[in-house]
Amino acid sequence: MSGMMLTLLLCLSVGTISVVHCGNPYLFFTWNVTYGTLSPLGVPQQVILINGQFPGPNINSTTNNNIVLNVFNNLDEPFLVTWNGIQQRKNSWQDGTLGTMCPIPPGTNYTYQFQVKDQIGSYMYYPTTAMHKAGGAFGGLRVNSRLLIPVPYADPEDDYTVLIGDWYTKSHTQLKKLLDSGRSMARPEGVLINGKSSKGDGKDEPLFVMKPGKTYKYRICNVGLKNSLNFRIQGHSMTLVEMEGSHTVQNTYDSLDVHLGQCFSVLVTADKDPKDYYMVASTRFTKSVLTGKGIIRYENGKGPAAPELPKAPVGWAWSLNQFRSFRWNLTASAARPNPQGSYHYGKINITRTIKLVNSASKVDGKLRYAINGISHVDAETPLKLADYYKVDDKVFKFDTMKDPPPATAADKITMVPNVVNITMKDFVEIIFENPEKSLQTWHLDGYSFFSVASEPGTWTPEKRSNYNLLDAVSRYTVQVFPKSWAAILLTFDNAGMWNVRSEQLERRYLGQQFYVGVENIARSLRNEYNMPDNALVCGIVKDMPKPTPYSM
Structure with a gap:
């Protein structure tokens, strides 16, 4: 069968799902989401598996x-998964959050369809319903270069995904009950690397396993719930060669602080004695x-890893200085964000x-988190x-969150829907x-942004003189250090409803998130895709006739 005929058949087969991007390859996946029992920290507990795997399978894709x-939901409650960092152009319909999609009911399935654009880099996926992320169902998502x-x-010998994260021995349902009762989920019990310790x-x-003398690429993502690692x-x-979809100036580090939701790609050369070595992930900014x-393991290596582990840095000032060392690689030929037709975002x-x-x-006596x-x-x-x-007037109101925040906002x-x-x-x-005294990490769906500054204290307009307006890294998460502020710049050119959330699961679940509505006022297909034919419909619109589709 010719390539053209194959593409045509593929276009016909998925044309009822969403907008079809004919001429670009299709990757098809089937996921069965189930419960299972594992002992990641030596204690049997209920986890959430994808195709029997914990963590879930790696999605290996190429630009376009x-x-x-x-996704077949075999759990006993509704389920959704989001694609952290993937910029779904004009397609918030597939974003996998409760503000954009109806969750997949138990015992049913839903087919996501989206296109990965020129975002060469490392990403992750995870569930957004309830506290499901505390049970698993997360994994790596990579976008390779054409x-x-x-x-x-140079091409590495191999490409490895490393998922690091703190972990609780309580199940996701137990943690949810704690939060629903007004209490905190307290501290995790351990740290996992690819689901193990x-x-x-x-x-x-x-x-x-590494071959002596060869160089390997490690994609390190923090899929945890509470702590920087x-x-x-x-x-x-x-x-360091890439972070969150952007190539970086290639600085060398002995260790990296990876905050919640962040992904880094590094090159490591097997140039030491051929034996075993430990990779280590430890919590930062915690008392214990x-x-x-x-x-x-080196291939054919002999000897166990030395028991003495390399030490982690101390204090968040070290981490702030490391953040300031990250720079965008302006000479890389790979695709880069191009807001308003100019790479010179600072102008x-x-x-x-x-x-x-x-x-x-x-x-009412129960813990909640807020923004403004x-x-x-x-x-x-x-x-x-x-x-x-x-x-919308029956469901939410725009701009209930005031800017600047009122003096009483902290108390x-x-x-309400925000x-x-x-x-x-x-x-x-x-x-x-x-x-606050704890570090915060934030994520914005549907976009990358320029993380231009982070400093102690409070922000004033005069602080703009300290912005990096030349080579700040374009990324999709930003950490904010204790008693500090961080600034980002971006063009809101992607129509839809997009989630801004704390990457701390407890904070997100208890209200520390909001949605950005970038309206398609003209209701034009040039700005946004129509609602997919297979979209789940729920709430007050369940029995309503579908609106007139967008047109050109």
Whole structure:
């Protein structure tokens, strides 16, 4: 069968799901989501498996691939999964959050379809319903370069995904009950690397094997729930080449602080004595340090890993300085974000400034988290559907969150669906201000942004003189250090309803998130795709006739 005929058949077979990108390859996946019993930290507990795997299977794609992924929900409650960092252009319908999609009911299935664009790099997926992420169902998602787009380093001998994260021995349902009762989920019990933690008794199987003299690529992602982690490899340095879809200046590090939701790609050369070595991930900014480790084995190597582990840095000032050392690789030939037709983002006039201040308080005796005094509550009708069906006034109100935040925002919390209206193509400055003693990490769906500054204290307009307006890394998460602020710049040119959330699962579940509504006022297909034919419909729009589709 000719390639053209195959492409035509593929287009016909998926044409009823969503907008079809004919001419680009399709990757088809089927996922069965089930419960299982494992003992990641030596204690039997219920976990969530994808095709029997914990963590879930790696999605290995190439730029412009069309992903068609059929998810069968065999759990006893609704389920959704999001694609952290993947910029689904004009397609928030597939974003996998409760503000954009109806969850997949138990015993049913739903087929996601989206295209990975020119985002060469490392990403992850994880569930957004309830506290499911605390049970598993997360995994790595990589976007490789097409042959026409060279990357700024030689092809490695192999490419490994390393999923690090803190872990609780309580099940996701137990943790949810704690939060629903008004209490905190407290501290995790350990740290896992690819779902395991080496015992160090000489019986551990290696997670990865390296040939002496060869260079390997490690994609390190923090899929945890609460803590930043420091990652290092015993006796080896790491050359940073990519983070969150952007190639970086290739600095070398002995260790890397990887905050929640972040992914780094490093090159490691097997140039030491051929034996076993530990890779180590340990919690940062915690009173008691939890450590997870795994074995890297040299091929035909002899000898166990040395018991003495490399030490992690101390204090968050070290981490702030490391953040400042990250720079965008401006000479890389791979695709880079191009806001408003210019790589020179520092020369674009700011249209709007939004200041966001996180807080924690109690409502009716129960713990809640908020942004500018608003604690988000998921509506029965997804916000995107309410907006599309033009019944948004019955589900939510735009801009209930005030900017700047009121003086009472830290003490008085209002619980409502939290949606900010932003005009299409505005170039926006967002300030994340953190008055608390703990580090915060934030993620924005559907976009990458320029992380231009992070400093102690409170933000004022005069702080703009300290922004990196030349080579700040374009990424999809930003950490905000204790009693500090961080600034990002981006063009809101992707129509849809997009989630901004704390990457701390407890905080996100208890309200520390909101949605950005970038409206397709013209209802044009040039700005946004139509609702997919297979979209799940729920809430007040369930029995309503579908609106007139967008047109050109």
